[in-house]
Amino acid sequence: MIGYVTLGTNDLQRAAAFYDALLIELGAKRLWEFGTGIGWGTAQDKPSLAIMKPYDGKAATVGNGVMVGLLADSRETVDRVYRKALALGSKDEGPAGPRSEGFYVGYFRDLDGNKLCAYFAG
Numbered sequence: 843m844i845g846y847v848t849l850g851t852n853d854l855q856r857a858a859a860f861y862d863a864l865l866i867e868l869g870a871k872r873l874w875e876f877g878t879g880i881g882w883g884t885a886q887d888k889p890s891l892a893i894m895k896p897y898d899g900k901a902a903t904v905g906n907g908v909m910v911g912l913l914a915d916s917r918e919t920v921d922r923v924y925r926k927a928l929a930l931g932s933k934d935e936g937p938a939g940p941r942s943e944g945f946y947v948g949y950f951r952d953l954d955g956n957k958l959c960a961y962f963a964g
Contacts, residue, residue, distance in 0.1 A: 850902025923960035924948030
């Protein structure tokens with residue numbers, strides 16, 4: 843159902859370097875880019891994640907209660923993505939580990955303060 847998610851940034855190049863290094867851990871690559879935005883995914887016909895400078899020219903801000911879940915193929919991948927995010931300067935929002943039966947997740951904020959998690963269900 844979800845085609846793509848866009849997160850705002852105030853520093854496109856800094857955010858691009860963060861997501862280039864982070865999303866490769868999930869097998870994603872840049873699918874498109876232009877002056878104010880970049881999108882990553884595994885294929886054009888699969889869900890993707892994008893960062894954009896706001897269209898209205900105002901500062902990007904973080905949405906309260908907004909979070910992007912990045913699907914991982916194993917608990918080990920969750921651990922790897924979570925550790926990579928922290929190594930890239932992310933803020934910890936909850937360490938990788940089980941949260942309920944069959945749900946393993948690690949929470950973090952990107953360099954602009956957007957909340958994300960890497961998760962594995964199974």
